[in-house]
Amino acid sequence: MSDRSDQPDRLNASADPEGTPRVERRRWPRDTDQTNDAVFSAPPALTPLRFSTAQFEPAEQFSIWRSHLEPIVEVNLPDGVAPQNGFAAEHTAWNLGKMLLVRQRTDAYRYARSAEKLRSSSIDHWYIGIPHRGNAWTEVDGHVVESRRDTVTFRSLGHPYRGRATESEVTLLYMPYDLFAGNAGMLVAANNSVFTGNYATLLIDYIGSVETRLPTLVASDLVKIVYTIRDMLVTCLAEAAANRQNGVNPLTLSAMERVHHYIHSNLGSQDLNPDSISRAMGISRTRLYQLFEASGGVLNYIRRKRLQDAYAALSDPANNQRVLDIAEEAGFDVAANFTRAFIHEFRLSPSDVRKAATGQLPAVTHIDQSPTPTFEKWLRELGR
Structure with a gap:
């Protein structure tokens, strides 16, 4: 035994x-x-940024909602609706680092991102919309698409558009250009597209699953989730680009993709200008100007990208560069010219951004000068 x-x-x-x-x-x-x-045992990584008009007087609600969306679009009430009637809106944003996820509920309204708005705004992110309730109709270059339940709408903030939405609830994802830098041409082809079918349904299901888990996600989850969504979206985009070129010649798409990649790779070069780009890409200056006509011109595009990089550098508490050095990297030899361009772009000075980043708040507080996050600040710093 x-x-x-x-x-x-x-x-x-x-x-x-x-x-x-x-x-x-x-x-x-x-x-x-x-x-x-x-x-x-890791703590949750995300804190939502919540906005609601419910706390304001009815007559003030729409103007406050308009101010909240001002970094992206100009909004107006439908015909026959008065501001005094009130405007119900809820907007909850989550910052995943290289992606902003927003859940939005609103009354009906009209919206537009005009060419004039593009000239004054440096934000050129891509975004998708997933309606849960209600409908929206959006026009880009004369082409109108309808967003409805069980579809995915894809659009660029770097191109003018306008539309209207009924009383609705929608999930929005804002993604920086750089997240798709290798697919720029394909994305342009799919601008203002509506996806349906199996790929779109899988993307909707995955994003819905992420939404339910946002309060418990930890830091190590975020990058994987962002790139999973990106890869799933690229699959949808590839299918859309194969089926419809949105009136854009495939050769134009190829040139645009190459030029965008070249500019982003050479932003730090003092020799980056229309002549050098045309020589490097083997295209005429006229052709180059045509490619960037919707973005306010190639020089304006370069200037905005450099100012965005400068904003990111000034917002980084670990960055000890002098403001003058950051200005020179952005292509400005004269500090005063840099300050004027910076204020025009962001409505605050470089020194104010630096003070806010280090906790030294300036005497006069602007919406973006506070260390408290705002939706506008998240949009401007997205992916940086």
Whole structure:
């Protein structure tokens, strides 16, 4: 008869009602999953940014909603609706680092991102909309698409558009240009597209699953989620680009993709200008100007991108560069010219951004000068 006294791990420490120890049937002891324990013990990474008009007087609600969306679009009430009637709007944003996820509920309204707006706004992100309730109709270059439940709408903030929405609830994802830098031409082809079918349904389901878990996500989750959504979206975009070129010649798409990539790779070069770009890309200056006509011109595009990089550098508390050095990297030899361009672009000075980043708030507080996050600040810093 074998002696079992040397196998205490096979006996359960508890006893049944008759006092007989239970035999543990597991051959090997259970291992503790320390990796999962570490993940579950990590604190949540995200804090939502909540906005609602409910706390304001009805007559003020729409103007406050208009101010909230001012960085992106100009909004107006439908014909026959007066501001005094009130405007219900809820807007909750989550910052995933390289992606902003927004859940929005609103009354009906009209919206437009005009060519004039583009000239005054440096924001050129891509975004998708997933309606849960209500409909929207958006026009780009004379082409109108309808957004409705169980569809995914894709659009660029770097191109003019206008439209109207009924009382609705929608999930919006804002994504920086750089997240898709290698697919610029394909994205242009799919601008103002509506996706349906299996790929779109899978994307909707995945984003819905992410939404339900936003309060519990930890930092290590975010990058994986962002790139999973990006890859799923690229699959939808590839299908849309194959089926419809949005009236854009494939050769134009190829040139646009190459030029965008060249500009982003050479933003720090003092020699970046229409002549150098035309020579490097093997295209005429006239052709180059045509490619960037919707963006306010190639020089304006370069200037805005450099100012965005300067804003990101000034907002980084770990960046010890002088403002003058950052200005020179942005292509400005004269500090005063840099300051004027910076204020025109962001409505605050470079020194104010630097003070806010280091906790030294200026005497006069602007909406973007506070260290408290705002939707506008998140949009401007997205992906930086």
